[in-house]
Amino acid sequence: MGRSEEDSTVVYVRMRRRAVVRPGAVVYLGDVARLVTETALQKRLEKLPLHEVTAADGNLVLIDMLQVVKAIREAEPGMVIETFGEPHVLLEISPAGEVKPRKVVLVLAWLLLFFGSGMAMMNFHADVNMPAVQLRITELITGKGSKHPWLFQIPYSIGVGMGMLLFFNRLLRKRLNDEPNPLEVEMFMYQENVNHYVITEEYRKKHEDRTGRDGG
């Protein structure tokens, strides 16, 4: 901070959380981070190569903030680097350049949930003896039982669907509001946990590589 503001330019760096790259591609700083600085410098820095994806990388690579700082300092000495956001970015290597859903597995998963949830419902009904309960409630309210209490069964079936829709936050309109539904939150949390594990593992591997090299 002792230096005057004129001769030291500041670059603000904000790392993205994750990015998808193709195998064999060169990862530039612009791909993994957002930069704010003078326009000419920004263009130059965005084209700064950080890493070349090789087959040895597997399908996940971690790029560390320190690696970015080092690259910037080598390319433009004397810059002040201000960093924001995540201290690392997770690179996912995918031939298509984006993560595409596996269609066949998706269909299988749909069928799995279709049959599975149906059976779980029937299991539950058999377990709690639902037919007897339906008959009893119909008897209690209308005073006479019938073998097929339609008036109970139809609203009940609709109710099950509505309860699920309510839980998924998708009643009436496409959704009630912009808030994510519990399923989306749970998916996000799961992904976050996986990322956290992967990042920790990648750091450990990097550290092991370094100490191994120093020792040998």
Place this chain on the structure above:
Amino acid sequence: MAAEALRGLLLGVVSLAGGFAVGSAFVALLIVLDLIPRLVQLTRAYRRSPVFESAILIGSQYWICADLFDWTFRLSARFLLIPAAFQGLFVGMFAAALTEVLNVIPIVSKRLKLKPYLLPLLMALVFGKVTGSLVDWLWLQP
């Protein structure tokens, strides 16, 4: 006549409320067990929760109606293979997710220092469940 209609309405309200409770509880259970996030990871279908939601919704709706209103097909027995395989998968995932949520395996393997043998332990669990199911259905059940 009016009393009759009122009774019918009351029955409708009661059953609708019952359905609401059952439906949301079932979905909550599925979500707590992390079953769907795992499927999302397997299918790489990020940000596509409507696909999974529709499967659960349509599945439970169809099978409830089929159960309650006797929607019967007259297909040959080999078509049973499809629901049987998927339902087996579902129950297997459910059971595995339940042990996972209850943290049984991490705790046991840590306490007994069995971490290097985690895969054989898991395989033991799998084979145990398969054998148990087969013995139960083919032998013990009359």
